[in-house]
Amino acid sequence: MSTAPPAEPPPIILVTPTGQKITGRLPGRRQTARAWLYDVGLVLWKSTGPEGTEPAEYRQWVPAAHVKPVDGTDYSVVPTQHLRPPAPPPQWAWKVERQQHRGRAPGLLVHVYDCPTAPPGGEELNLDEALTALDRSGARACTECDAAVALSYWINSRETPDTDFGA
Known part of the structure; x- marks a missing residue:
């Protein structure tokens, strides 16, 4: 006031x-x-x-x-x-679902935080943790909530270095 x-x-x-x-x-x-x-x-x-x-x-x-x-x-x-506290930086929030497959190692499915198909109480991840989870064998991103689309930028940029950088 x-x-x-x-x-x-x-x-x-x-x-x-x-x-x-x-x-x-x-x-x-x-x-x-x-x-x-x-x-x-x-x-x-x-x-x-x-x-x-x-x-x-x-x-x-x-x-x-x-x-x-x-x-x-x-x-x-x-x-x-008075100084206003800075707004928290915008961050993506993700959830991981551990899927059981008969006789195989469990797979991981990464969802956007509020995906309706994500299990309640699933483990919450930040961006780095979500990308690390997707590096595991059998892991994939959910296509129902567009996690695959949202994460593809970071996945592709890690696999293909930006050749224009520093040119």
């Missing part, structure tokens, strides 16, 4: 590379994967012509190590962007 920005951003102390401490404004802050960044605004003079100046705010995102709070200041009103 975001809050409306305050009428005047609260003060924050900016520590410059030379160690000076300058009071600026804090109109926003955001969390990144590596650190918190603070949007610090400093009101300085800006030239308006050969003899004129006016106040202007210069803003910069600054890492937390370079800012200090002003005692007694409420920062809960500062608009804050």
